[in-house]
Amino acid sequence: MEDTPNYSFYRRPRFSANHLAEYLCTRDAGQRDAVIRKAKFPRKPSVTAYQQVTPAFRSFLAKPTGGFGPLDELIDRLNAKALREEGYNREEALRCVKAVDAFKAAYSAAKWGKAEFVAGPQDVSMKIEGVSVNVRLDPPLIERGADQAFGGGCVIFLASTPDARKNIEERRRYVAAITHWALEGGNLEPLPRLCMSFDVFGEEIIRAPTAVSRLRQKMTDSCREIHAKWDAIEPPTGYDGPDWR
Incomplete structure (x- = not known):
């Protein structure tokens, strides 16, 4: 007897930190649906730019x-x-x-202070309004104090062309904030200044904000919307994957 395929992947809303950041930066409803579609039906693995570095x-x-x-x-x-x-x-x-x-x-x-990077990458996940959000740390950070250690993480952005740079300009600030929130469920207390996005070609480190209430409410509202839309989002034209319903 053949195994019954497991299509639960398509039924569970899953977003990367980059997808959520892109969604937060998108105002048009159709474009927001496109972000959900990209997360729900990821492309097959392909050669990634900058994988040599x-x-x-x-x-x-x-x-x-x-x-x-x-x-x-x-x-x-x-x-x-x-x-x-x-x-x-x-x-x-x-x-x-x-x-x-x-x-x-x-x-x-950059001013790193006492922060130490540790072996990575490392995936950290959290759930917001039924949406599983994953952050890939490149890599995690630790800052050791006299009585306590604090955590953080770095997400690397590599975008060199004008169009690509325009696309990440606002997203990298959200990614730093998402990283801070995701790490709150871990073993070490995260500090905003240790949670960052590293824009390589912009030669800029952006750290998570210290004021988070309004920002996290916006993330919560967006994830609630993503969860409500997820099941109705259909695959892109030319989709050749397994039956997703």
């Missing part, structure tokens, strides 16, 4: 050596790849070189 960024943050040696070595490898490749592979290698340079500049300019 994001693991190196996480590793560098989690294991600082006191210098940029590992990142400089990565730049050398990427430049060598650009010399021997053509087309997309060459252009992507050069884009990644620019990303590493921007990361180094942003990291140098």
Whole structure:
């Protein structure tokens, strides 16, 4: 007897922090439905831009050596790849070189205090009005005090083109705030200044706000709306996945 397919994935509202931030930034009802559709029917995995550098960024943050040696070595490898490749592979290698340079500049300019990054990435989830919201930390942070340790997390944004940068301008502030809220259910008390979005090409660190009441109410209202709409959202044109009803 064949196993009965489990379609519960489609029936449970699931959003990433980026999806929720995008939803919060979208005013048009049709575009909001499109954000839900994107979350409900994710595309099949594909080659992701900057995948040659994001693991190196996480590793560098989690294991600082006191210098940029590992990142400089990565730049050398990427430049060598650009010399021997053509087309997309060459252009992507050069884009990644620019990303590493921007990361180094942003990291140098930031004030980290006593905060320490730990091994990551790490997924942290919470539920808001029936919607499961997941935050991918790149990576988590800890700040150790005399009597207590505090938590936080960093979400990396990589957007270099004008259109992509316009799309993340407001979202990254929401992502920092969502990160702070999601971590409140963990073992360490999170601090707003330790919950951040790291805009690599903008060379900017945005930290979660300290005033949260109105912002969290907006998130709650949005998740209530997402939950109410979820079941009625149909797949995109050309959808070839399993039966979702």
